[in-house]
Amino acid sequence: MTVYAIIGGTGLTQLEGLTIRQALPLETPYGKPSADVLRGEYAGREVLFLARHGHPHRIPxxxxxxxxxxxxxxxxxxxxxxxxxxxxxxxxxxGTGHLCVPHQIVDYTYGRAHTYFEGELDAVTHVDFSYPYDEALRQKLIAALGAEGCAWSGHGVYGCTQGPRLETAAEITRLERDGCDIVGMTGMPEAVLARELDLPYACLALVVNPAAGKSHQLITMADIERALSEGMGRVKSVLGRLLASH
Structure with a gap:
């Protein structure tokens, strides 16, 4: 059976229901990961879990x-x-609370270490990134969402911005003009690094606020935290459905 690694973002620094068997404080040629890799059991099968922003949530x-x-x-x-x-x-x-499985991404980040293929190489390497998400894995997420009975979309374009600040209304207008449906700060270079490692990668995105200029109200962290609290239960349920059926 496929060993899935769940990468938890904001609102998912720990996976409730994960029976932890081992915490792995790994070192890599690229430094330390954000937190220990947790090996355990979730939805009846072995999984790995890593908190993208560390635990506690501390890395922008x-x-x-x-x-x-x-x-x-x-x-x-x-x-x-x-x-x-x-x-x-x-x-x-x-809208807030909507779940999306994006099919494309536009990268607006800069200055991030974004590739494994640099330094003293034997040859220059280019990876095909035409379709950034693994389609078979996307379909598994879509099937799990379909059984969940919540508001969701099986496609969408993820615009990845630099952060940590939120975007201006004018920037969101630009992203919308570019064809973006959702905006976040962590989709890249994560997706392309998975492609360079030749491992399937898909994203389950939870909308936690209207983007700048898409609401008459200012975006507050209290509103975002409320949406995270309400939405992460559905995220965990979707992940559990996928793992239990594949």
């Missing part, structure tokens, strides 16, 4: 060591990545 999106995180998970035995991301909603359908 632009300072996450994405290379170390994915490398450590692979070294621990991960065969596929299920990434959980908190995002803002741009498209009208992406």
């Amino acid at each position: 999106p632009h300072q996450v060591n994405y290379r170390a995180n994915l490398w450590a998970l692979r070294e621990a035995g991960a065969e596929a990545f299920l990434a959980v991301n908190a995002v803002g909603g741009i498209h009208a359908a992406m």
